[in-house]
Amino acid sequence: MQRTSRYALMIASLGLLAAPPVSAFDGIVEKQRFRLENFTTQGGETIPQVDVGWESYGELNDARDNVILITHFFSGTSHAAGRYSDEDALPGYWDAIIGPGKALDTDRFYIIASDTLVNLNAHDPNVVTTGPATLNPETGEPWGMDFPVVGIRDFVEVQRALLESQGIESLYAVMGASMGALQAIEWASVYPERVERLIPVIGSGATDPWLLATLGTWAAPIRLDERWNEGDYYDAEPPLAGLKEALKLVTLNANHWRWANRTFDRAWADETRDPAQELDARYAIEQALDELAAARAEVADANHLLYLVRANQSFIAGGGDTYQEGLARIEAPTLMLYSERDLVFSSEGVRRTAQLIREAGNEVTLEPLRGDRGHLDGVLAIEQASDTLRAFLE
Amino acid sequence: MQRTSRYALMIASLGLLAAPPVSAFDGIVEKQRFRLENFTTQGGETIPQVDVGWESYGELNDARDNVILITHFFSGTSHAAGRYSDEDALPGYWDAIIGPGKALDTDRFYIIASDTLVNLNAHDPNVVTTGPATLNPETGEPWGMDFPVVGIRDFVEVQRALLESQGIESLYAVMGASMGALQAIEWASVYPERVERLIPVIGSGATDPWLLATLGTWAAPIRLDERWNEGDYYDAEPPLAGLKEALKLVTLNANHWRWANRTFDRAWADETRDPAQELDARYAIEQALDELAAARAEVADANHLLYLVRANQSFIAGGGDTYQEGLARIEAPTLMLYSERDLVFSSEGVRRTAQLIREAGNEVTLEPLRGDRGHLDGVLAIEQASDTLRAFLE
Numbered sequence: 001m002q003r004t005s006r007y008a009l010m011i012a013s014l015g016l017l018a019a020p021p022v023s024a025f026d027g028i029v030e031k032q033r034f035r036l037e038n039f040t041t042q043g044g045e046t047i048p049q050v051d052v053g054w055e056s057y058g059e060l061n062d063a064r065d066n067v068i069l070i071t072h073f074f075s076g077t078s079h080a081a082g083r084y085s086d087e088d089a090l091p092g093y094w095d096a097i098i099g100p101g102k103a104l105d106t107d108r109f110y111i112i113a114s115d116t117l118v119n120l121n122a123h124d125p126n127v128v129t130t131g132p133a134t135l136n137p138e139t140g141e142p143w144g145m146d147f148p149v150v151g152i153r154d155f156v157e158v159q160r161a162l163l164e165s166q167g168i169e170s171l172y173a174v175m176g177a178s179m180g181a182l183q184a185i186e187w188a189s190v191y192p193e194r195v196e197r198l199i200p201v202i203g204s205g206a207t208d209p210w211l212l213a214t215l216g217t218w219a220a221p222i223r224l225d226e227r228w229n230e231g232d233y234y235d236a237e238p239p240l241a242g243l244k245e246a247l248k249l250v251t252l253n254a255n256h257w258r259w260a261n262r263t264f265d266r267a268w269a270d271e272t273r274d275p276a277q278e279l280d281a282r283y284a285i286e287q288a289l290d291e292l293a294a295a296r297a298e299v300a301d302a303n304h305l306l307y308l309v310r311a312n313q314s315f316i317a318g319g320g321d322t323y324q325e326g327l328a329r330i331e332a333p334t335l336m337l338y339s340e341r342d343l344v345f346s347s348e349g350v351r352r353t354a355q356l357i358r359e360a361g362n363e364v365t366l367e368p369l370r371g372d373r374g375h376l377d378g379v380l381a382i383e384q385a386s387d388t389l390r391a392f393l394e
Numbered sequence: 395m396q397r398t399s400r401y402a403l404m405i406a407s408l409g410l411l412a413a414p415p416v417s418a419f420d421g422i423v424e425k426q427r428f429r430l431e432n433f434t435t436q437g438g439e440t441i442p443q444v445d446v447g448w449e450s451y452g453e454l455n456d457a458r459d460n461v462i463l464i465t466h467f468f469s470g471t472s473h474a475a476g477r478y479s480d481e482d483a484l485p486g487y488w489d490a491i492i493g494p495g496k497a498l499d500t501d502r503f504y505i506i507a508s509d510t511l512v513n514l515n516a517h518d519p520n521v522v523t524t525g526p527a528t529l530n531p532e533t534g535e536p537w538g539m540d541f542p543v544v545g546i547r548d549f550v551e552v553q554r555a556l557l558e559s560q561g562i563e564s565l566y567a568v569m570g571a572s573m574g575a576l577q578a579i580e581w582a583s584v585y586p587e588r589v590e591r592l593i594p595v596i597g598s599g600a601t602d603p604w605l606l607a608t609l610g611t612w613a614a615p616i617r618l619d620e621r622w623n624e625g626d627y628y629d630a631e632p633p634l635a636g637l638k639e640a641l642k643l644v645t646l647n648a649n650h651w652r653w654a655n656r657t658f659d660r661a662w663a664d665e666t667r668d669p670a671q672e673l674d675a676r677y678a679i680e681q682a683l684d685e686l687a688a689a690r691a692e693v694a695d696a697n698h699l700l701y702l703v704r705a706n707q708s709f710i711a712g713g714g715d716t717y718q719e720g721l722a723r724i725e726a727p728t729l730m731l732y733s734e735r736d737l738v739f740s741s742e743g744v745r746r747t748a749q750l751i752r753e754a755g756n757e758v759t760l761e762p763l764r765g766d767r768g769h770l771d772g773v774l775a776i777e778q779a780s781d782t783l784r785a786f787l788e
Contacts, residue, residue: 043671149673209658209679210651216680217646220639224618245614252607257740260604266710276708277437279543279700283707285603286610306673313677314670316660343737346651 024059025099025106027091029082031055033128034114034162042157042319045148048137052158053128054114057081057098058106060166067168068104068393069159070094070113071176071183073379074308075120075250075296077127078113081106084126094177096383103389109172114162116155116183118147118307124299132231132303145231150307152182152315156190159183173393175199177378178254178344179308182207182315185330185353189318192331197392201337202369202378204345205353206316206323211344214253219309221245222302231303243302247293256341256374260285327353328360335365335392337385341374365392418453419493419500421485423476425449427522428508428556436551436713439542442531446552447522448508451475451492452500454560461562462498462787463553464488464507465570465577467773468702469514469644469690471521472507475500478520488571490777497783503566508556510549510577512541512701518693526625526697539625544701546576546709550584553577567787569593571772572648572738573702576601576709579724579747583712586725591786595731596763596772598739599747600710600717605738608647613703615639616696625697634688637696641687650735650768654679721747722754729759729786731779735768759786 036050055078060067070080081098083091092113097103104111119129132147163171174195176184181203188198207215222228225242233239252260268275269287282290318326334357338350347368354366367388371377430444449472454461464474475492477485486507491497498505513523526541557565568589570578575597582592601609616622619636627633646654662669663681676684712720728751732744741762748760761782765771 145673149671151670206660208651208655209660209677210654212658212660212677213646213654213679213683216676216683217639217643220642221615221618224615224636224639226620242618245611245618248614249611252611257602257604257737258742260607261602261740261742264603264606266600266603266606275704276545277543279539279704282610283603283606285607289607289610310669310673343651346655348652348655 023100023107025057025082027082027099028086029055029057029079029084029092031078031084031126031128034165036158036161039158039161041148041150042153043148043150047130047148050117050130050158051128051134052115052117052130052162053078053126054112054162055079055082056110056112058108058110060110060168064168065170065172066109067163067171068109068111069163069171069174069187070098070111071155071159071174071180072113072116073176073178073180074312075247076177076180077119077121077124078115079126080113081111093379094382097386097389103386104175104393112163114159117150117158118304118311120301120304120308121299122301122304127299129304131301131307133234133301142234144234144303147303147307149310151311152179152186153190153319155183155311156186159187160191170194171196173197173199175201176203177201177382178203178375179312181345182312185317185327186315188330188332188334189326190329192329195332198330198332198334199337199389199392200334200353201382202339202342202345202375204349205327205356207313208346208349210346212313214344215309215313218246218249219306221249222306225302228302231306233302239302240297243297243300243305244290244293246302246305247296247300248289251289251292253344254375256343256372258341258372259374262372264288323353324356327356330357330360330362333363333392335367335388337367337369337378337382337388339369339371339374339377341372341377344375417494417501419451419476421476421493422480423449423451423473423478423486425472425478425520425522428559430552430555433552433555435542435544436547437542437544441524441542444511444524444552445522445528446509446511446524446556447520448472448506448556449474449476450504450506452502452504454504454562458562459564459566460503461557461565462503462505463557463565463568463581464492464505465549465553465568465574466507466510467570467572467574468706469641470571470574471513471515471518472509473520474507475505487773488776491780491783497780498569498787506557508553511544511552512698512705514695514698514702515693516695516698521693523698525695525701527628527695536628538628538697541697541701543704545705546573546580547584547713549577549705550580554585564588565590567591567593569595570597571595571776572597572769573706575739576706579711579721580709582724582726582728583720584723586723589726592724592726592728593731593783593786594728594747595776596733596736596739596769598743599721599750601707602740602743604740606707608738609703609707612640612643613700615643616700619696622696625700627696633696634691637691637694637699638684638687640696640699641690641694642683645683645686647738648769650737650766652735652766653768656766658682717747718750721750724751724754724756727757727786729761729782731761731763731772731776731782733763733765733768733771735766735771738769
């Protein structure tokens with residue numbers, strides 16, 4: 001409200017004019033739903049009905065050339081900025097850089113974000129996604145493991161349909177963190193003529209062997225939980241114990257030892273139960289991770305996590321045999337933000353990606369993010385890149 | 395044999411004299427067993443009978459002042475050097491530095507290593523240990539979760555009894571990697587008058603919060619496996635699936651992304667099964683980790699892993715409230731070897747440990763190990779420290 005002048009308010013309250021907003025985005029967002037019939041995956045399977053949620057910040061201009069697409073990370077959603085109501089404790093994850101006058105200026109850009117297929121948070125009321133937990137309209141039952149295996153390219157194709165439904169043919173920029181970086185890179189590789197600027201954050205041009213293995217360990221606890229039942233649990237108790245352990249690994253891997261060692265000490269979870277005496281007692285950091293994982297598991301779906309693991313594992317820019325090919329197709333000037341402490345997408349992989357895009361004749365700016373959280377600094381400490389982003393978007 | 399002169403061989407073969415070995419250690423080792431009755435843990439529980447295996451390389455001199463104790467890592471055993479027979483494919487883990495003329499010269503030192511309590515490889519025929527998988531002589535049944543929770547200090551006390559049984563009162567040096575470093579530090583802190591030189595490798599003076607949490611994730615897959623059955627599985631199928639996942643995490647955490655990305659590519663485990671099409675298909679790196687974990691699980695015990703996790707979590711040098719206290723009690727000149735890429739014991743924690751030992755008036759040499767394996771370079775790439783070790787042991 002600070003950005004709205006008294007004069008504009010008066011006019012609006014009098015209802016005399018359709019008041020043009022002084023800011024295109026006042027911070028309140030509404031989840032929208034996009035439906036797509038008969039979506040055919042890259043694997044050749046057809047999904048009769050795809051629904052995904054989306055939200056937007058700022059307004060689409062008449063030329064439809066002010067669009068920035070934000071693509072979300074593994075455990076993220078389309079809620080990139082703003083609040084659903086004034087009571088929301090926290091805004092969307094990149095609110096620090098999305099808003100009026102911010103680096104991604106909603107007074108200038110139309111910023112749009114959508115939930116991916118097989119979104120992790122399938123049971124979050126603010127998420128709309130399609131995946132194993134969704135009813136298959138042909139059977140009336142949840143898809144379960146009959147849902148086709150999908151990949152990053154499929155996420156991109158759903159986004160393309162969403163954008164086309166709004167008459168949007170090209171993107172001023174596409175920006176995403178982690179799995180969002182994979183989608184952004186895929187956009188620029190597969191549709192080079194539609195992407196004017198590329199901003200991959202904490203991600204690279206292919207999932208490297210380290211990450212293949214790491215992602216595999218995220219899937220394992222779910223498969224170990226007998227309640228998982230080969231993915232068929234929608235009529236019964238879901239495999240929450242396995243899902244929680246999986247989410248704990250996600251949290252830990254996405255962080256860095258500097259964060260853990262600055263945030264926690266060796267305190268016990270319960271001061272009356274010494275872990276050195278009782279095997280079932282825990283340390284405070286374990287309890288904190290357990291509680292965070294339990295809260296996240298409440299809205300997450302175990303099968304969706306397995307499908308997301310695979311979508312991330314199978315990523316190679318452009319979908320060819322080598323990512324050199326895929327990256328060489330990119331034409332957009334590129335800004336890559338990354339962390340030297342990233343334990344998910346290694347700094348080496350990020351640098352190699354930058355080099356390959358550059359070798360294909362492109363301009364690439366590679367900028368490290370500071371912070372103690374490693375990979376997560378690309379989400380939680382993004383504000384430090386505001387000036388860089390602003391300059392890149394000029 | 396190269397080091398044995400033709401003359402000595404001739405005498406030995408003639409059986410005319412008890413041939414004094416030209417080298418005190420010819421590379422063939424024999425596992426010995428040490429028994430201790432009524433061992434009382436630091437937690438105040440009594441174990442009626444403790445058996446642990448041990449082996450030695452070189453000969454104890456008459457003054458009994460040439461002893462180097464080697465303490466083993468989490469998944470290690472007392473097999474630090476040599477072979478049990480000429481047919482053994484691999485020697486003990488630190489064979490590169492233990493032997494005649496090597497950095498830890500068996501022509502000069504009597505080097506002794508023992509299996510810890512709750513050793514991971516309880517079912518390895520060359521391991522002798524006491525823990526949940528061992529028969530409780532009072533019940534005739536495996537201890538299971540009735541085995542008392544033990545810590546690094548308990549491991550040290552069993553070693554002290556073993557050494558005393560051989561009339562050894564003081565150590566020329568104590569050296570160990572990872573969990574072995576914790577034991578070495580504990581020795582020097584609790585028995586400063588008995589430890590003349592301290593060599594902690596890839597370890598530090600306390601388990602930091604990051605490692606508390608990481609160790610917790612190693613325990614989780616076992617607890618998720620229904621066959622674990624609250625630790626009561628010795629009459630049934632053991633929780634091998636959970637144990638394998640735990641060991642996979644151990645392997646991955648002890649390595650570094652540089653190793654994974656230089657050793658593997660994005661190949662599929664089975665060239666006819668594309669992971670992008672089949673959720674049950676795997677990548678080659680996943681298969682390699684699965685197979686390694688399966689081989690290790692064959693001789694490992696799931697409950698022992700849980701007890702080892704706790705022994706490592708509860709470690710704080712000297713057992714007091716702060717590790718400053720414990721480290722300040724050390725009097726031995728100290729050589730610390732570590733890796734800047736260590737994702738288990740952070741380089742920051744190692745440096746802080748070195749600083750605290752130094753601040754208490756001690757001489758500390760801190761030397762980084764090169765390599766792409768992170769933590770594991772302390773085991774697999776130790777040979778590079780030969781000259782440093784030799785100089786330190788002069």
